[in-house]
Amino acid sequence: MHADPLNDGFPLAILAKAPVPGRVKTRLTPTFAPETAARLHEQLLRQTLKVALAATPAHRIVLWTSLEHDHPLFVEFAERHGISLRPQPEGDLGVRMFTALEAMGAPGLLVGSDCPVLAPQLLADCHAALAHHDGVLLPAEDGGYALVGLRAPCQAFFTDIAWGSDRVLAQTLTRADSLGWRLAQPAKVWDVDRPEDVARWQNQDTSP
Known part of the structure; x- marks a missing residue:
């Protein structure tokens, strides 16, 4: 699938750590x-960007960088594909996600770089869900989520969440209820976090 040439695509943010040994995929x-x-982290990031580019035009994609903002991999992505690079702000994961979504200026999606089952059509479906929902999530098997999209970003949605725990999704759904929001959850996915996830990933056909 490729972005519809009759429209301008949709905003998509990717949170990306530079592939620095000892600083990524420590589990x-x-x-x-x-x-x-x-x-392995670099391979996942390359795959994530490939899927993103098949779903929406490069000029709608922002790679939010961390660890080494001028890492050669990030420079390669920007020069080869024409995507934008922006440094992640200081703060917890909630602050960084809210900042990326708010910077879009329109309803869009945010993903990490370690979910190998993302696909262009799934991204398109998630964005389409924002027409009828306040937000969209892709729940992950580990109790978190691999994608979030909001029609109107709200910082309260991301506060007081136990990031990195298996309670993230449950706490987020509770927060959505308290805000009176309706969230779409088009699919359940999984991330590459543990050694057994690597084997699962490498045994799957994850081409876009």
């Missing part, structure tokens, strides 16, 4: 060496 060690874990 994969010691099964994998830090350098190997970093290479």
Whole structure:
């Protein structure tokens, strides 16, 4: 699938850490060496960007960087594909996600870089859901979520959440209820966080 040439696509933000050994995918060690874990992280990020580019035009994509904002991989992405780079702000994950969504100026989607089952049509379906819902989530098997989209970003949606825990999704759904929001959840997905996830990923056909 490719973005519809009759429209301008939709805003899409990707939160991306530079593939620095020892700083990414640390839960994969010691099964994998830090350098190997970093290479796996880079592969996941490349795959995420490939899916994103198949779903929406490059000029609608912003890569929000962390660890090393001028990492050669990020420079390559910007020069080769024409996507924008912006540094993630200081603060917890909620602050960083809210900042990325608010910066869009229109309803859009935000994803991480470690969900290998994202597909262009799934991204398109998630964005389409914003026409009839206040937000959209892709729940993850580990109790979090791999994608969030909001029609009108609200910082309260992201506050007092136990980021990194298996309670993230439940707490987020409770927060949505307190705000009176209706959330779409088009599919359940999984992330690559543990060594067994790597085998699951590499045994799947995840081409867009």
